[in-house]
Amino acid sequence: xxxxxxxxxxxxxxxxxxxxxxxxxxxxxxxxxxxxxxxDFFRILPGISTAKVKSRIIMSPVHLKTLVKALQxxxxxxxxxxxxxxxxxxxxxxxxxxxEDILPN
Numbered sequence: 222x223x224x225x226x227x228x229x230x231x232x233x234x235x236x237x238x239x240x241x242x243x244x245x246x247x248x249x250x251x252x253x254x255x256x257x258x259x260x261d262f263f264r265i266l267p268g269i270s271t272a273k274v275k276s277r278i279i280m281s282p283v284h285l286k287t288l289v290k291a292l293q294x295x296x297x298x299x300x301x302x303x304x305x306x307x308x309x310x311x312x313x314x315x316x317x318x319x320x321e322d323i324l325p326n
Contacts, residue, residue, distance in 0.1 A: 247264055
């Protein structure tokens with residue numbers, strides 16, 4: 222059977238409304254090993270010196286790269302509609318002193 226004749230299975234995606242799966246975060250740390258990428262998401266609040274991981278996502282390198290491409294595509298579409306997202310690089314963004322021992326790479 223040729224590739225063009227193969228049928229793709231459709232997967233129905235859903236978000237369970239009765240569970241709190243949404244979480245606001247404003248900080249992320251990414252680490253990796255040869256086998257996987259780990260992204261920890263945090264919400265950091267002014268005046269508070271601790272932040273707990275709100276969500277941890279572990280992905281294979283292939284799946285992470287696919288996610289990066291999807292995010293890039295969405296950023297391009299967003300900026301085409303609403304204008305460029307400005308990321309300040311003038312040292313006015315808050316700096317966080319993170320312990321070196323929690324970042325394996």
